Amino acid sequence: TDPARDQAPLRIAVTGAAGQIGYSLLFRLASGSLLGPDRPVELRLLEIEPALKALEGVVMELDDCAFPLLAGVETGSDPRKIFDGVNLALLVGARPRGPGMERGDLLSANGAIFTEQGKALNDVAADDVRIGVTGNPANTNALIALSNAPDIPKERFSALTRLDHNRAISQLAAKTGAPVTDITHMTIWGNHSATQYPDLFHAEVGGRNAVEAVGDQAWIENTFIPTVAKRGAAIIEARGSSSAASAANATVDAARDWLLGSAEDDWVSMAVVSDGSYGVPEGLVSSFPVTTKHGEWTIVGGLEIDDFSRARIDASVAELVEERDAVVELGLI
Ligand code: NAD
Ligand code: LMR
Numbered sequence: 001t002d003p004a005r006d007q008a009p010l011r012i013a014v015t016g017a018a019g020q021i022g023y024s025l026l027f028r029l030a031s032g033s034l035l036g037p038d039r040p041v042e043l044r045l046l047e048i049e050p051a052l053k054a055l056e057g058v059v060m061e062l063d064d065c066a067f068p069l070l071a072g073v074e075t076g077s078d079p080r081k082i083f084d085g086v087n088l089a090l091l092v093g094a095r096p097r098g099p100g101m102e103r104g105d106l107l108s109a110n111g112a113i114f115t116e117q118g119k120a121l122n123d124v125a126a127d128d129v130r131i132g133v134t135g136n137p138a139n140t141n142a143l144i145a146l147s148n149a150p151d152i153p154k155e156r157f158s159a160l161t162r163l164d165h166n167r168a169i170s171q172l173a174a175k176t177g178a179p180v181t182d183i184t185h186m187t188i189w190g191n192h193s194a195t196q197y198p199d200l201f202h203a204e205v206g207g208r209n210a211v212e213a214v215g216d217q218a219w220i221e222n223t224f225i226p227t228v229a230k231r232g233a234a235i236i237e238a239r240g241s242s243s244a245a246s247a248a249n250a251t252v253d254a255a256r257d258w259l260l261g262s263a264e265d266d267w268v269s270m271a272v273v274s275d276g277s278y279g280v281p282e283g284l285v286s287s288f289p290v291t292t293k294h295g296e297w298t299i300v301g302g303l304e305i306d307d308f309s310r311a312r313i314d315a316s317v318a319e320l321v322e323e324r325d326a327v328v329e330l331g332l333i
Contacts (some may be wrong), residue, residue: 009040009071011085011126015117016093017045017075018055019064020241021134024248026058026093030067033252035259038257040071044211046051046082046093047075081178087126088259091117091145091250094135103136103193104323111332114141118148125152130258130295134160134251139285140272140323146273146285147333155296158258159271161196161287163243163250166229168198173206182206187289188228188269189278189309191323196287197312198228200305204309216258225312230270262292267300278305278313284320 006327012029016022022045028034029041035252043062047055055075062073075081083089092234094110097103121131129152138159146157165188173180184207187199202221203210214220227234233245254270262268271287274280278288289300305313327333 006244007039009042010035011042011044011086013044013046013083015046015087015091015113016135017043017052018047018051018058019091019093019255020096020244021092021168021309023058024245025090025251026289027065028248028252030062030070030091032067032069034242034256036067040069043074044082044084044086045073046079047077049077052077075234079117080124083117083120084124084324085126086121087128087130088255089117089121089125089129089131090134090255091131091141092251093132094130094141097136097236098217099236100234103138104140104319104326106136107140107326108330110135110137111144111327111330112140114144115148115332118145121145121153122149127168128295129156130255131157132156132251132255132258134218136192137323139287139320140327142271142285143273143283143324144327145150146330153285154273157273157285158254158297159192159249159253159285159287160247161188161192161269161271163247164192164198164228164231164287165269166246166250166253167191167231168203168224171224171227172200172203172210172214175219176205176210178205179215183210184266185289187267187303188270188287189285191317191320192271192287193319194229194233194314195318195319196229197309199309200224201306201309202289220319258292258297259295261294262290267291270297272297272299275299277301278303279310281321282311284317284324286317 142159189197205213290297
């Protein structure tokens with residue numbers, strides 16, 4: 001079914017629903033940010049046992065919003081019950097990093113969550129399910145989940161690099177004085193980590209090449225790239241906990257564009273399973289520029305990659321290879 005046309009409630013699972021991101025995400029989903037003001041949604045909220053009481057409080061608040069589109073809420077700690085018949089699964093639940101940690105440090109703590117959830121989705125999700133992974137390390141968690149769900153097409157999984165994409169748009173808009181709506185063709189390549197490569201060579205500012213519009217290669221190398229790549233750590237440093245509202249917003253943006261389609265004359269960044277494009281080894285979950293339509297994504301082909309970009313994409317992909325090898329070692333895939 002075309003998700004844009006179907007009017008039955010979209011059944012959406014959110015894991016880690018009592019967490020920080022959940023506290024923002026659930027209210028966005030229930031208010032119609034995902035599929036607009038006409039499409040009801042049903043929420044299926046997964047938490048670990050000790051967090052179920054807090055989750056009941058969040059559900060009380062959802063009730064108290066009297067959202068016209070909210071067709072039902074179910075909570076629980078058994079993924080096989082919660083994922084039953086879901087059309088969209090937003091896998092947020094995982095431990096966040098603290099100050100001084102890299103996201104990869106979370107692999108052993110969070111990896112096991114995604115084996116169990118991958119298996120459960122494989123067995124009980126709806127045939128049209130799409131799965132977005134926000135919990136870190138997001139790319140490799142998505143790889144773990146898809147590897148444990150052999151009956152779900154690999155293309156139905158993606159990991160969130162939309163927050164990085166939005167951060168890059170915001171930084172470029174601030175630098176050039178252009179409104180964010182003038183920034184198009186932004187790309188995040190690689191891993192959702194400090195090695196990610198936000199690429200301005202194909203981006204445009206009001207239709208003009210972004211590198212030319214900026215006119216300052218040193219700013220791109222020494223300010224723009226590190227600011228975007230290390231923004232998550234800067235937020236942890238400032239807030240004392242990791243980004244939540246902006247992460248929820250990006251989770252909604254990514255799912256909305258996936259289900260309803262990206263803008264005709266633009267593309268978005270999504271971490272999806274590689275088909276070998278741009279020298280990224282087949283099977284890795286890596287961020288690419290993609291267009292989306294009718295719930296399917298397509299990697300944008302034919303972009304020219306110069307030596308500067310090549311080295312950065314390769315470095316981030318090398319980290320993804322290391323993470324994959326580590327989870328093979330841990331027996332998670
Ligand atoms: P949080 O600690 O506030 O919430 C996480 C929730 O997940 C907790 O309530 C916890 O009980 C729950 N949980 C743990 N194991 C679970 C399981 N097996 N099943 C269901 N729920 C489980 O964390 P948060 O700030 O909401 O962040 C969640 C994750 O998202 C973290 O890994 C964080 O690093 C990541 N994140 C990713 C991005 C991104 O852009 N990809 C951005 C921000 C945060
Ligand atoms: C982010 O990018 O804000 C999240 O991935 C949280 C983190 O650990 O940086």
